[in-house]
Amino acid sequence: xxxxxxxxxxxxxxxxxxIAGCGSKGxxxxxxxxSASSGDAAVTADAGDWTWPLAExxxxxxxxxxxNDYVENPNDLKAIQKMExxxxxxxxxxxxxxxxxxxxxxxxxxxGEYPDIIRDCGTYYPGGTExxxxxxxxxDLTDVADKYMPNYQALRKSNPQLEKDTVTDEGKxxxxxxxxxxxxxxxxxxxxxxxxxxxxxxxxxxxxVPRTIDQWETVLTAFxxxxxxxxxxxxxxxxxYDYFSHFLSAYGCLGEFYKDGDKVKYGPLEDGYKQWLTLxxxxxxxxxxxxxxxxxxxxxxxxxxxxGTGKCGAGIQLWxxxxxxxxxxxxxxxxxxxxxxxxxxxxxxGDTPEIGFATSDLVKEEVGIAATTKDLELACRYLDFxxxxxxxxxxxxxxxxxxxxxxxxxxxxxxxxxxxxxEGKVNTLxxxxxxYSLGTSDFGLYNWGMFDPIYEGNSALNAYxxxxxxxxxxxxxxxxxxxxxxxxxxxxxxxxxxxxxRENTVKFITGEQSLxxxxxxxxxxxxxxxxxCIELKxxxxxxxxxx
Numbered sequence: 001x002x003x004x005x006x007x008x009x010x011x012x013x014x015x016x017x018x019i020a021g022c023g024s025k026g027x028x029x030x031x032x033x034x035s036a037s038s039g040d041a042a043v044t045a046d047a048g049d050w051t052w053p054l055a056e057x058x059x060x061x062x063x064x065x066x067x068n069d070y071v072e073n074p075n076d077l078k079a080i081q082k083m084e085x086x087x088x089x090x091x092x093x094x095x096x097x098x099x100x101x102x103x104x105x106x107x108x109x110x111x112g113e114y115p116d117i118i119r120d121c122g123t124y125y126p127g128g129t130e131x132x133x134x135x136x137x138x139x140d141l142t143d144v145a146d147k148y149m150p151n152y153q154a155l156r157k158s159n160p161q162l163e164k165d166t167v168t169d170e171g172k173x174x175x176x177x178x179x180x181x182x183x184x185x186x187x188x189x190x191x192x193x194x195x196x197x198x199x200x201x202x203x204x205x206x207x208x209v210p211r212t213i214d215q216w217e218t219v220l221t222a223f224x225x226x227x228x229x230x231x232x233x234x235x236x237x238x239x240x241y242d243y244f245s246h247f248l249s250a251y252g253c254l255g256e257f258y259k260d261g262d263k264v265k266y267g268p269l270e271d272g273y274k275q276w277l278t279l280x281x282x283x284x285x286x287x288x289x290x291x292x293x294x295x296x297x298x299x300x301x302x303x304x305x306x307x308g309t310g311k312c313g314a315g316i317q318l319w320x321x322x323x324x325x326x327x328x329x330x331x332x333x334x335x336x337x338x339x340x341x342x343x344x345x346x347x348x349x350g351d352t353p354e355i356g357f358a359t360s361d362l363v364k365e366e367v368g369i370a371a372t373t374k375d376l377e378l379a380c381r382y383l384d385f386x387x388x389x390x391x392x393x394x395x396x397x398x399x400x401x402x403x404x405x406x407x408x409x410x411x412x413x414x415x416x417x418x419x420x421x422x423e424g425k426v427n428t429l430x431x432x433x434x435x436y437s438l439g440t441s442d443f444g445l446y447n448w449g450m451f452d453p454i455y456e457g458n459s460a461l462n463a464y465x466x467x468x469x470x471x472x473x474x475x476x477x478x479x480x481x482x483x484x485x486x487x488x489x490x491x492x493x494x495x496x497x498x499x500x501x502r503e504n505t506v507k508f509i510t511g512e513q514s515l516x517x518x519x520x521x522x523x524x525x526x527x528x529x530x531x532x533c534i535e536l537k538x539x540x541x542x543x544x545x546x547x
Contacts (some may be wrong), residue, residue: 010536053517055088058088058090058375060089060113060116062112063115063117063119064096068435068519069431070435074093075090075091077435078134079398079529088377102124105125114371114373115372117382121138122175125137135171138174140173141173142174144380145380146376149383149387154446163481164544165177165363165478167483175369176383176384177306177363179362179387180362183409184207184392184445188361188362188496189361189446189448190468193467194244194315194319194342194343194463195317196317198314198337198338198340199339199340200338202219202339203338203366209340211342211345213345213346214544215351217288219492224286224287224288227313232289232293233378234288235302235303235306235314236280237298237299239299240293240505241510242300243316243354246344247280248267249353250344250353251276251347252354253501254474254475254476255273258475262545268522269522269525277509277518281508281510285512290312290315302314308329315344315351318473319467321458322463326339352470353470354470360509361478382546388445388461395438396433397437401414401544403437404417413432413453413456476541479542479544481540486536486539489536490536492534500525
């Protein structure tokens with residue numbers, strides 16, 4: 001889901017692309033995680049008896065989901081050309097687009113012919129990377145990583161959470177996880193989406209940015225009473241609680257499974273879920289939330305025509321969708337038009353906001369090496385090179401002196417990047433950078449700090465920081481896994497449970513079903529074996545915690 005929205009973000013706003021992917025893969029590590037600099041890892045061109053560049057030209061093949069409006073093949077990127085110069089390894093990229101990636105991956109499996117390296121294999125391989133190793137398609141890296149991947153090993157062992165997230169329950173290394181960093185310092189990425197409001201409306205009405213549930217009700221009521229065009233003071237999405245459970249998390253639970261300490265819980269079974277439903281039923285009756293929420297998709301972000309034209313006053317926004325972007329897209333030409341971000345709602349002033357989906361994870365997509373590779377050491381060594389600071393900078397901001405400059409610890413894009421925009425060669429600074437590098441490709445050592453120079457002085461970074469105030473203690477770890485047998489049982493049971501919950505949640509909000517029937521709804525969930533689903537999730541969490 002996250003990748004799809006970020007694709008929309010690229011297309012509609014021409015902003016920076018895949019910001020962390022773990023679609024879906026948010027972990028509960030938060031940006032407060034202790035950081036460790038990759039500069040302390042073995043991030044040199046020399047690795048034991050292996051020295052870059054190689055004396056003799058070598059070739060590798062890499063399967064990657066990638067697109068670029070200005071460059072047809074990654075080898076046309078200046079940063080990739082620099083990579084080849086530094087390593088003397090030529091990469092034959094097998095590029096597929098996101099829309100056909102799953103189909104193309106299936107065709108590759110059916111053919112039995114694999115490239116040396118497969119990016120994001122955990123997403124596309126049936127059963128994940130671990131299953132790929134069990135099936136003999138992907139190489140088990142457990143016994144070779146220390147020898148052939150010193151940079152990756154030093155980074156992953158620099159942080160206890162990172163070390164746990166990069167192995168299976170059995171302690172195996174079945175692939176190389178992309179590691180999130182801020183210019184090389186291991187650190188969870190800032191949150192990429194959150195609640196936003198019409199800031200110009202708040203200014204007109206003399207209202208502050210809402211933080212508590214009561215403040216939100218005051219603001220939404222004022223929007224409804226003062227702006228006739230506002231059809232949906234608050235957009236909430238088709239499931240009633242949006243993809244992130246923003247308002248629901250104020251009551252201490254999430255829309256689906258979450259953890260309370262080390263105990264797995266299921267939101268709809270908890271009192272907090274009923275309390276939230278009571279609030280949203282009241283707001284629905286008062287006309288404060290989208291009357292067509294059950295069909296008006298706003299789970300991941302509010303439609304731009306609603307936020308930009310005044311049809312709604314608040315909803316989820318990606319951090320890069322500023323008022324300037326919406327003006328450029330023609331949604332609003334009012335010079336006072338403004339969008340402001342806010343952290344997730346809380347019940348009491350001073351409480352720390354919680355959110356239902358964390359993207360501040362330390363690990364992202366997993367890269368696998370095919371068991372059929374003719375040179376396992378070369379494949380490992382080359383992949384390991386992507387975990388150096390040198391590769392990280394090339395992959396995120398390009399080439400020093402050409403696309404970026406450095407002033408102390410601060411990075412800036414060059415005038416040449418802005419000139420590309422001014423001359424109409426590209427539409428945005430992020431696109432200018434992507435004529436040099438793969439960008440946020442979730443490959444190797446990922447640098448989410450690249451957005452600082454791209455959006456230097458832009459209000460987008462203010463939204464980024466605002467969304468980052470939330471904490472993620474409720475989130476289940478993204479890297480915990482069910483066994484094949486557990487997953488098969490879970491999917492069979494939970495499909496019907498999820499349908500039951502979604503249908504009843506909508507009915508409770510709209511009043512089609514009375515909240516007096518909530519206890520009966522909970523009992524019905526139990527007859528659907530929700531307790532067994534919790535047991536399965538608990539077993540996975542226990543194994544993860546024991547890693």
